[in-house]
Amino acid sequence: MPVSGLFFIFTVFFFLSSLFAQETGERPAYTRTKSEVSSSPEGHFMVVGSNTVQNLDLLSWAEEVVYKVERIIGMKLPYGDSRVIRIVVNDERSNSSGRVIAEERMENSELFQRLSVYNYDKVNGADANEALCKLLLNGYVTYCHAKKTELENTASRPVIANTNSVPQWLYRGISQYIYQDLRAKNTETILRIWKRGQLKPFPEFLNPVSKDNEYPYESVNGVMIAWLASLPESDKLFGKMFEQLSTGGTLSPEWFTKNIKDCNSVSDVDEKWENWIIGQWRVVRRLGVATPLQVEQLKERLVLQQGDVGMPLSTNISQRIIFQDLIGMKSSEWLPTVLQNKISELKLLGMGKGKDFNDVVYAYCKFLEAVAACKQHDYAKDLLDKAEMDLEILEMRVSADSLIGDGK
Helix, strand or coil, X not given: CCHHHHHHHHHHHHHHHHCCCCCCCXXXXXXXXXXXXXXXXXXXEEEEECCXXXXXXXXXXXXXXXXXXXXXXXXXXXXXXXXXXXXXXXXXXXXXXXXXXXXXXXXXXXXXXXXXXXXXHHCEHHHHHHHXXXXXXXXXXXXXXXXXXXXXXXXXXXXXXXXXXXXXXXHHHXXXXXXXXXXXXXXXXXXXXXXXXCCCCHHHHHCCCCCCCCCCXXXXXXXXXXXXXXXXXXXXXXXXXXXXXXXXXXXCHHHXXXXXXXXXCHHHHHHHHHHHHHHHHHHHHCCCCCCHHHHHHHHHCCEEECCXXXXXXXXXXXXXXXXXXXXXXXXXXXXXXXXXXXXXXXXXXXXCCHHHHHHHHHHHHHHHHXXXXXXXXXXXXXXXXXXXXXXXXXXXXXXXXXXXXXXX
């Protein structure tokens, strides 16, 4: 091959591996290894990293997030061909924790987006979901703006230079809503603060000014999306929301008043929001007896797996951890968070299903609390044995109830 050809190949590879390297300030120390470039079959993402397995895991995760986001907003995201989000993986020696940064810039009226993943094995999955949702939704708004400009043939229309056009409550809320375990945890949280009389009016969440770090804004944002998704013709509502953002507008309380059916004032919007919350409370308060199907749903949740809230995006962690394996498991910084989220998920699952079902839930939660508190192995094992025995008894009871019911 001629020298000029080799030089061209080297130039292309160097360009791909160093794209977005224009940063300000002092750069942290990284482990320098040979990078590999991987692309998803759908063409939405390109990953630059030294570990091929990690690259493929990241591509799979990112495509799953795209699929879930598209289902919520009811629209296809405009990625593929020349519109690609680059995911760059770095090992940061100067920092022992993992982090994810969403980076965007406009250049010659074109949006460039990058997701920087530092210390992949220690990255929190929820943080990664939020950062990626921010990029996806900002990219969609920029695309809508460009299409509108093209259709109207108005070259004088100003380009949206602010890449942060999507409000935090929206991209954070969608990132919280796309996973079932987070939805369960968030519902439990918001019902708790509503019972205490601490739930703020809906308009206050659209542009929060409070610096109260104790208030569960993340959970509220996730439930806000659940409410909007429950409204009639929610896909059209989401479409109008992104159209509003693409013109440089904001999603104000007044905007929702005009675009939510049967609302004539901001107080009408807040009333619908609170009535929906009350409806959720009535659902979980409804008394009942567990069914065989519900017992099966409980059994399916008695495991930790990739995708659970707080689980790192790491290939060094088993994709499925049964509760038995938690006994004697080496403590990790992510484990207490994952266990607490699992406890919240199980408690919410038990709401409205009767005493027998909740006795089993309580037994498993007590075991998980013991693991989180690093109690002695024998003590944790005894708790798990009791929980599994209670589950067997519950299975026999609901099976008998089902047979009796069928005979009547």
